[in-house]
Amino acid sequence: MKIFIPIVLACCLIISCKTFETGMTQNARVTTENGTLEGIYAPDKNLKIYYGIPYAQAPVGDLRWKAPQPHDNWTGTRDAKTFGDRPMQEKLWDDLIYRSQKISEDCLYLNVWAPADAQEGKLPVLFYIHGGGFSAGDGSELRYDGASMAQKGMVVVTINYRLNVFGFFAHSELDAESASGSSGNYGLLDQVAALKWVKNNINAFGGNPEQITIAGESAGSISVSSLMASPLSRNLIAGAIGESGAAINPTLAPVPSAQAEAIGSAFAEAINKPSLAELRALSAEELFDFYKNADNKSFPTVIDNNFYTETLPETFNAGKQSKIPLLLGWNSAEIPGAAFMQGQENTPENFMNRVKKSYPQAADEILKLYAHDTPEEVALSATKLASDGFIAFSTWKWFDLQLKNSEQPVYRYLYSKIRPQVEADSLAPKPLGAGHANEIEYAMGNLHYIKAHKWTKDDYQVSQTMQDYFANFIKTADPNGENLSQWPAAEANSTSPMLMNINTQSQAEEAKNDDRYRFWDMYYSEK
Numbered sequence: 442m443k444i445f446i447p448i449v450l451a452c453c454l455i456i457s458c459k460t461f462e463t464g465m466t467q468n469a470r471v472t473t474e475n476g477t478l479e480g481i482y483a484p485d486k487n488l489k490i491y492y493g494i495p496y497a498q499a500p501v502g503d504l505r506w507k508a509p510q511p512h513d514n515w516t517g518t519r520d521a522k523t524f525g526d527r528p529m530q531e532k533l534w535d536d537l538i539y540r541s542q543k544i545s546e547d548c549l550y551l552n553v554w555a556p557a558d559a560q561e562g563k564l565p566v567l568f569y570i571h572g573g574g575f576s577a578g579d580g581s582e583l584r585y586d587g588a589s590m591a592q593k594g595m596v597v598v599t600i601n602y603r604l605n606v607f608g609f610f611a612h613s614e615l616d617a618e619s620a621s622g623s624s625g626n627y628g629l630l631d632q633v634a635a636l637k638w639v640k641n642n643i644n645a646f647g648g649n650p651e652q653i654t655i656a657g658e659s660a661g662s663i664s665v666s667s668l669m670a671s672p673l674s675r676n677l678i679a680g681a682i683g684e685s686g687a688a689i690n691p692t693l694a695p696v697p698s699a700q701a702e703a704i705g706s707a708f709a710e711a712i713n714k715p716s717l718a719e720l721r722a723l724s725a726e727e728l729f730d731f732y733k734n735a736d737n738k739s740f741p742t743v744i745d746n747n748f749y750t751e752t753l754p755e756t757f758n759a760g761k762q763s764k765i766p767l768l769l770g771w772n773s774a775e776i777p778g779a780a781f782m783q784g785q786e787n788t789p790e791n792f793m794n795r796v797k798k799s800y801p802q803a804a805d806e807i808l809k810l811y812a813h814d815t816p817e818e819v820a821l822s823a824t825k826l827a828s829d830g831f832i833a834f835s836t837w838k839w840f841d842l843q844l845k846n847s848e849q850p851v852y853r854y855l856y857s858k859i860r861p862q863v864e865a866d867s868l869a870p871k872p873l874g875a876g877h878a879n880e881i882e883y884a885m886g887n888l889h890y891i892k893a894h895k896w897t898k899d900d901y902q903v904s905q906t907m908q909d910y911f912a913n914f915i916k917t918a919d920p921n922g923e924n925l926s927q928w929p930a931a932e933a934n935s936t937s938p939m940l941m942n943i944n945t946q947s948q949a950e951e952a953k954n955d956d957r958y959r960f961w962d963m964y965y966s967e968k
Contacts, residue, residue, distance in 0.1 A: 469557075473642045476515040481522050482557065486588055491553040491646070492581075493525035496638035497631065499547035500603060505721050506615055506627060509549060509634040525550025527579035528604045529729050536878065537573070538891075540581040546607060546725035551600040551635050552580055554587035559596065559647025565915050566648040567597045568639055568678075569885075572659030572686075572878065575628060575693065576605045576738070589886030593912040596648035598639055602631035606732040607725075609740035611701035612709065614717035623745035625701050630748060632664055633673045640677055654915045656682035658881050659832070662769070663688045666839050667695075670756040671748050675763040680918055682911060683769035684856075684880060686832050687839035688742065689753050690965050694835075701743035708735060757842035764847040766918040768911070770854030770940070771828075771836045774874025778823030780831075787819040796826075803964055810957050824873050825954075829961060832877070837958040840931070844938070850930040852920055853940040853952070854910075856880045858903045861894045880943075883907050899945045906947050 469480040469489040480491035497509035504510060526545035556564065567590055571578040580599035587597030602608065608628030615624030640650045655678050657665045666687040668674040688694050709715050712731040714723065723731070732738065744751060756762050778787070781799075785791040792813045797804040811822035844851045856875050860883075882888050883904040888896045910920040910928065920928045920941075926948050931938035937951040 470518065471645050473645055474514075475512055477518045478521040479518050480553075483588075484557075486592060487557045488588055488591055489555050489557050489646075490588070491521040491555075492523055493550045494521055494553065495525070495549060496551050496600070496635045497549040500549060500607075500627070500631075501546050501725070503721065505546070505607070506610055506612075506624065506717075507619075508621075508627070508630045524552065524581040525601065527581065528601055529607050529725060530573070530577040530579075530604050531733060533573070533577045536584070536891075536893075537577060537579070538583045539579050540583065541579055544729075548601045548603065549631055549634070550580070551598055551638070552587065553643075553646050554591035554597040555646040555648070556591060556594065556596075561647060562644035562649055564647050564649060565595045565652040565654065566639065566643050566650075567595050567915050568636060568653055568655045569597065569599050570602075570632060570655065570657035570661035570664045571599065572657065572661045572881075573604070575609060575660045575663075575740075575742070578604070578660070583890040584882040584887050585885060586887050586890060587885075589908065590912065590915075593908070593916075595912065595915055596643060596646050598635075598643070600632065600635040602635070603628040605738065606708070606728065606735075606740055609701075609742060610705050610708070611698065611740070611743050611745075612705040612717060612720075613702050615705075616698075616702070618717075621745065621747040623698060623743070623747045624705075625698070625740075625743035626695075626745055626748045629664065629667060629671070629742060630673075632668060633671070633748070636668070636674055636677050652679050653677065654680035654682060656684070656911075658684035658878060659686050660693070662686035662836070663693050666753060667742070667749070669763040669765070669767075669843075670753050670761075672750060672761075673748055675761075678763055678765060680766045680915065681763070681768070682914065683767070683836065683839065684884065685771045685775060685836060685877060687753065687835045689835040689838045691830060692832050692835035693742065694752065695742040695744045695749045698743050698745055701741055704737065704740060708737070708740075711735065754838070754842060757839075757846050760846050762843070762846070764849050766849045766851075766914070767840075767843050767847075768852040768854070768914045768920060769836060769840055770856060770943075771833045772875040772877060772879060773855055773857040774824050774872055775828035775833055775877045776824070776831045777872070777876070778820050778827055781823045781827040782819075787816045787823065789813050789815070789819060792819045792823060795823075806960060810960060821873055825957070829957060834958055834961040834965070837955070838962060841958075841962070844931055844933045850918065852914070852928055853931050853938065854928075855940055855942050856883075856907075857942055857944040858883065858900070860900065861896065863893045880907065884911055903943065903945060903947070907943055910941070910943075 469482040495512045524541040527541040528548040580601045591597045611625035662683040663686040812818040884907045886908045913922040914920040928941040929939045
């Protein structure tokens, strides 16, 4: 019995120590410049996850329509286990699947996924910006979940930023009170503030502040192009990924300040709140109701001599942008051809008439570039024409500008994988290519979260391929790696630069349609 007791005590001590070690491992605490956070330890994923981290003060009251202000420090430990509220917005599309609980003007939060065994300041960082046309979206969306990418050996960050009238309202009274003498672009200034917060704090999560790759899709991609150009952010980043979009005419390009202020003043007059004091006196819900019922809901970004000093082409052509490795591309059928045909049948005559009506001064050249001899050609060309005018050309122009004005590598893709249709669309015509935003869950490794589609083995293989390309680029500034088709960087002097066609069988190929984009370059430069 005397021998047995020490053995029992020793076993209890071992068990106690193991329990203590496990408890310590499960303690997902991290100390930032503002204070200590406690997140979620996910042993099944070997990750530590932190939701709802404030990177700036709530932009409410007198801070509405002001540049984001540093957040106050807190005492004790702040809970980081639930997402912060998403920005004020309407749910514009069915594929916006939020995990945040509600909308709020208090929305400046970010989320972090980090390997549990990450050593301080060692891992590359992915800073991902959501899309939504600067009108909707949220860093909590399922398709942006950072766990799968973090498991590739990086720290992943998603962010919220102000949207619509809350994020992009310009007004002469705001100019007068601003230290920069300008207004608008608050959502973009939020992104800069989040990027600076990450730069100053990500080492505590295991991330290397000198190896931050910014990425995004649609408005997120437009934001990436803009952050590369802005003097406020272009020195903070090591790499960039753009998925369909750049802030270049005709795609959500910044407008002159007088134009943005006129739009803001017209909105204020229309709701009978012409002064800034009256506008700020409105509750967030009252302002949002006015916005939802407004005739014009478009609040553009603005050349404010602060975030933007000029247009993106002017910045890039002057060589003032971030000269960093860039990976970018767009989808093969961003917009259905019906958007251009406007309900008319896909006949050659109807296509020619639509082109002549839409582009009266350039119809002959456009008809040479877009084949239209058969209904099948019309369907495909209408899709290409709609996609080019929507977002493909602007992304190509960004590609071309960086290729010509930087010695850093530029990698271009065309995403072509058609995802399974949802049941509600089973009677709709089969898509002619990959639609806008279809690649997000593939690139981020999140097919399993999106239940609306019946994913196949091929879908998961494409996702693995795209995710690996992106992860390699984030880690090494080169997408190439083991078990992947070789992806050559584009050559600046090539009229048909190489691109990676991402599909069930991904392969590098020469660009086939750059004559189209060179035409649109001339067309829009004359506008």
